[in-house]
Amino acid sequence: xxxxxxxFHQDTAKMGRMHSxxxxxxxxxxxxxxxxxxxxxxxxxxxxxxxxxxxxKGMNPSQIGIVLRDSxxxxxxxxxxxxxxxxxxxxxxxxxxxxxxxxxxxxxxxAVRKHLEKxxxxxxxxxxxxxxxxxIHRLARYY
Numbered sequence: 001x002x003x004x005x006x007x008f009h010q011d012t013a014k015m016g017r018m019h020s021x022x023x024x025x026x027x028x029x030x031x032x033x034x035x036x037x038x039x040x041x042x043x044x045x046x047x048x049x050x051x052x053x054x055x056x057k058g059m060n061p062s063q064i065g066i067v068l069r070d071s072x073x074x075x076x077x078x079x080x081x082x083x084x085x086x087x088x089x090x091x092x093x094x095x096x097x098x099x100x101x102x103x104x105x106x107x108x109x110x111a112v113r114k115h116l117e118k119x120x121x122x123x124x125x126x127x128x129x130x131x132x133x134x135x136i137h138r139l140a141r142y143y
Contacts, residue, residue: 018135019131019134019135030076031075031076031079033079034079035079036074036076036079036080037075039073040073040074040080042072042073042074042080044080044081044082047068047074047077047080047081048081048088048092050068050072051064051068051077051085051088051089052088052092052094054067054068055089055092055094056094060096060100060103061085061086061089061096061100062100064085065077065085099139099143101139102136102139102140102143105132105135105136105139106136108132109129109132109133109136112125112128112129112132113129116129
């Protein structure tokens with residue numbers, strides 16, 4: 001029997017990527033404790049106002065999470081506030097109109113189409129565009 005790479009992930013089934021051959025097991029492990037660390041003195045209201053300020057500056061949800069993690073020491077927003085980042089944004093009317101993952105896929109498809117206007121014979125780009133658009137349709141079905 002083949003031994004797993006890591007004891008932490010030994011009972012999880014490996015699921016393949018959508019449009020590639022990879023079956024990677026790399027992932028981050030969230031802390032077991034679900035309450036904020038004792039050294040974190042930031043309150044729920046302070047985090048909410050900080051999130052709203054950053055959203056008003058035009059940052060998308062993942063950028064807000066990175067700023068809060070790196071600059072303010074808030075690893076998991078849900079542990080501090082009790083609700084997730086996107087739900088806080090929706091409650092304040094600041095959530096993006098198009099979900100972030102769908103937006104970036106559309107942006108990528110537009111870039112490939114622009115490239116194909118210049119280089120019509122690029123068959124690999126045509127194939128990749130088909131894959132990107134199939135992911136867009138799959139996500140659109142989800143949302």
